[in-house]
Amino acid sequence: MNKKGFTLIELLVVVLIIGILAAVALPQYFKAVEKSRATEALSVMGSVAAAMERARLVSSTNVYPTTLSTLDIEFSDVSGSPVTGSSWNTNNFLISVAGTDTASGVVTASRTGSSGYTLARYYYTGKVTCNDGGTTAGASVSGICASLGLPTASN
Numbered sequence: 001m002n003k004k005g006f007t008l009i010e011l012l013v014v015v016l017i018i019g020i021l022a023a024v025a026l027p028q029y030f031k032a033v034e035k036s037r038a039t040e041a042l043s044v045m046g047s048v049a050a051a052m053e054r055a056r057l058v059s060s061t062n063v064y065p066t067t068l069s070t071l072d073i074e075f076s077d078v079s080g081s082p083v084t085g086s087s088w089n090t091n092n093f094l095i096s097v098a099g100t101d102t103a104s105g106v107v108t109a110s111r112t113g114s115s116g117y118t119l120a121r122y123y124y125t126g127k128v129t130c131n132d133g134g135t136t137a138g139a140s141v142s143g144i145c146a147s148l149g150l151p152t153a154s155n
Contacts, residue, residue, distance in 0.1 A: 001072055037092045038119065041109040042128065042148075045121040048084060052097065052123045056105075064123060065123040076152060100103045101125075117144050 041101045051071040056064045069084040070076055079133035087096030094112055099105040105123035130145035130152055144153045 002065075003039075004102070031143075031147065034144055038117075038144055038148055041093045041111075041119055042121070044075075044090070044093075045084070045109055045119060045128070046109045048075075048095070048097060049121050049126065052105060052107070054100075056123070063106040064097075066100060068097065076081045118151070 018085075048068075051073045052064050055071055056062060059065075063070065065088055067084060068088070069082075075083040076087060077083055078091060087094060089095075089112065093109040093110060095107065095109045097105075097107050102124035107121050107123070109119045111117050111139070117130060119128065119130050121128045128150055130148065130150040132143070132145045132152065
């Protein structure tokens with residue numbers, strides 16, 4: 001007899017191999033997605049810091065503004081309306097500005113949702129720090145600072 005097809009054991013082995021590959025690949029995928037989100041936040045923070053520095057340089061008082069509406073760039077929140085206060089929500093981060101002098105002027109991006117990491121960029125020096133921990137959709141992001149090559153800040 002010439003029977004064509006796969007046996008149940010062969011199909012189970014293939015399903016097992018696919019399951020193992022998925023178990024290995026899925027956490028790496030979540031880390032890559034989180035790293036791209038953090039990189040996006042770093043880009044926005046760089047734009048804010050540069051705009052804050054420009055605003056301080058043209059100011060007669062030599063201080064940073066406390067609201068985003070005075071900057072030469074405009075930001076929109078999740079709903080699409082312009083940001084006028086000192087903080088706004090993006091899809092993934094709460095971004096806020098604080099400080100009026102060159103030592104304390106900082107823009108921070110705190111990951112919204114179940115994550116627990118915060119990125120901070122100082123206007124004047126451009127120094128970026130990271131405070132990580134927590135989980136996103138069940139995937140640990142505690143190594144996000146190291147994967148971005150950023151120094152970890154202490155609370």
